[in-house]
Amino acid sequence: MGAVRGMAGIVVLDEHDEGLQEERQPTWHARDVAMRRAAQAGVPVLLVSPCPSATAAAAFPAERQLRPSVGDERAGWPIVDIVDRTRDEPWQKSLATSPLIRELRDHGRRVVCVINTTGRARLLACRKCRSIQRCEVCEAAVAQRDDLHFACARCATVRPPVCQVCGAGAFAALRVGVTRLREEFEAAAGRPVVAVTGKDDDTEPVAEAGVYIGTEAVLHRVRRADTVAFLDFDAELLAPRYRATEQSLTLLARAARVVGGRAGGGRILVQTFLPKHEVLDAVLHADPGRLMTKELQRRRELGFPPSAAIAVASGSGVEDFVTALRATGVLASLTLDGRALLRAPTWDVLGDALAATPRPKGSRLRIEVDPPRL
Ligand SMILES: [Zn+2]
Ligand SMILES: [Zn+2]
Numbered sequence: 483m484g485a486v487r488g489m490a491g492i493v494v495l496d497e498h499d500e501g502l503q504e505e506r507q508p509t510w511h512a513r514d515v516a517m518r519r520a521a522q523a524g525v526p527v528l529l530v531s532p533c534p535s536a537t538a539a540a541a542f543p544a545e546r547q548l549r550p551s552v553g554d555e556r557a558g559w560p561i562v563d564i565v566d567r568t569r570d571e572p573w574q575k576s577l578a579t580s581p582l583i584r585e586l587r588d589h590g591r592r593v594v595c596v597i598n599t600t601g602r603a604r605l606l607a608c609r610k611c612r613s614i615q616r617c618e619v620c621e622a623a624v625a626q627r628d629d630l631h632f633a634c635a636r637c638a639t640v641r642p643p644v645c646q647v648c649g650a651g652a653f654a655a656l657r658v659g660v661t662r663l664r665e666e667f668e669a670a671a672g673r674p675v676v677a678v679t680g681k682d683d684d685t686e687p688v689a690e691a692g693v694y695i696g697t698e699a700v701l702h703r704v705r706r707a708d709t710v711a712f713l714d715f716d717a718e719l720l721a722p723r724y725r726a727t728e729q730s731l732t733l734l735a736r737a738a739r740v741v742g743g744r745a746g747g748g749r750i751l752v753q754t755f756l757p758k759h760e761v762l763d764a765v766l767h768a769d770p771g772r773l774m775t776k777e778l779q780r781r782r783e784l785g786f787p788p789s790a791a792i793a794v795a796s797g798s799g800v801e802d803f804v805t806a807l808r809a810t811g812v813l814a815s816l817t818l819d820g821r822a823l824l825r826a827p828t829w830d831v832l833g834d835a836l837a838a839t840p841r842p843k844g845s846r847l848r849i850e851v852d853p854p855r856l
Contacts, residue, residue, distance in 0.1 A: 491526045492516045492526075494512060494516050494528070494529050497513040497534070498531045498534060498728070499732075500729075507850070509851050509853065511537075529542070532735045533728075534547075534770070536725075539774040540788040540789075555769065556768040557743050559744065559765065559768040560737075560743060561744050561750070562734075562750045562752065562762075563749060563750070563752070564752050564757045565582065565752065566755075566757040567579065567755050577714060577753065578666060582711050583671075585709050585711060585749075585751065586667060591692075592692055592706070592709070593707060593710075594693075594696075594740065595693070596696065596700060596712050596713065597659070597660060597663065597714055597717075599658065600697060601625050601633075603656070603662055604625045605623050605655070606624065606625075606626055607653065607656055608645040608650055608654075609653060609654055610648050613645060616646070617637060617639050618639065620639070622637070623635075624641075625659070660679055660695055664676075664677045667693065674693070675694070676688060676694050678694050678700040678703050688703050688704060698736075701740055704740065705740065706741075707740050707741055708747060710740055710741055711750075711752075712733070712751065713753055715754045716755055716756055719759050723855060725854065727773065727777055728777065731764065731773060734765050735770070737750050738750065760773060791831065791832040791852075792825050792832075792852055793824045793832060793836070793852065794849070794853050795822040797845065797846045797847045798846045799841070799844065800820065800821070800822050803822075803839065803841065804824075806840065807824065807835060807839050810834075812824050812832060812835045813826070832851075
């Protein structure tokens with residue numbers, strides 16, 4: 483962008499997209515760079531999005547926001563069906579709800595199922611003694627990998643699938659993952675189901691199928707479908723991340739693109755115990771903008787961007803770096819996993835402090851500005 487001469491303006495398409503944030507240091511988001519550059523060059527910047535980010539909403543007062551007509555915005559969204567799991571009988575038993583099974587069995591429809599739990603299961607109990615299976619090193623719950631072995635997500639210890647309490651070898655999966663669900667859904671659908679768990683930028687084409695199941699990467703790898711079903715959307719809505727609301731909305735917008743507008747029969751199925759959640763409400767009314775007023779207020783109260791500036795520092799030497807940073811007025815706290823959360827009232831204050839604080843000798847620091855998964 484720096485090389486463009488005589489620039490008349492900047493347009494950022496899908497400004498909400500996390501893919502526009504650089505993964506290497508410094509972890510700039512293209513939208514923020516565009517806004518800064520446009521201001522420096524004295525030219526206008528236009529941010530475009532079906533679900534504007536909190537940053538964009540805060541940067542542009544209502545009178546500078548352009549909206550399509552209500553009719554156009556509605557037509558762009560598919561039909562959204564909320565599957566209220568609190569009504570399930572037996573309660574909470576299975577992710578294969580009856581509305582989902584109807585979609586799976588309709589061989590005229592291509593269906594994509596999304597669940598962000600990989601492997602066979604994330605939480606397991608022994609069928610004989612009912613003990614939750616935990617890591618023998620660090621006591622975190624173990625997950626079952628595709629090769630059936632148990633693996634600890636915290637310390638990576640792997641062991642064979644044998645109960646550490648009673649020695650039995652049969653387990654109940656309390657939180658199932660993609661691999662296990664693929665088998666279950668294939669039986670329910672009566673047609674092949676393909677699992678997709680690669681990275682978003684994986685260019686291998688996926689095998690042709692009528693039903694896919696995968697982590698959210700599947701929404702980037704399968705281009706067209708009739709239905710996208712979110713099997714456990716509460717894992718997104720309730721994720722312990724300050725941007726969970728925004729990210730849940732983004733997922734729904736992504737799914738809407740895969741299935742197309744309501745006129746073409748596109749459908750999103752959302753399985754949830756929170757059918758009245760504000761994110762779902764916004765999408766049901768085809769009005770994502772309504773979320774942001776509340777969201778911005780919450781961010782202000784909790785001291786998160788765009789009302790404040792945050793970064794995460796990690797790597798060797800982080801303790802000394804944090805001590806030096808504190809002298810500049812930046813709030814810095816070390817977390818259990820050895821990373822440091824840095825907070826300041828504005829990006830300029832944080833940026834100046836990070837630039838001015840010398841790196842401890844021999845340190846290898848990584849600093850992520852406003853990491854998307856915090
Ligand atoms: Zn046991
Ligand atoms: Zn462990």
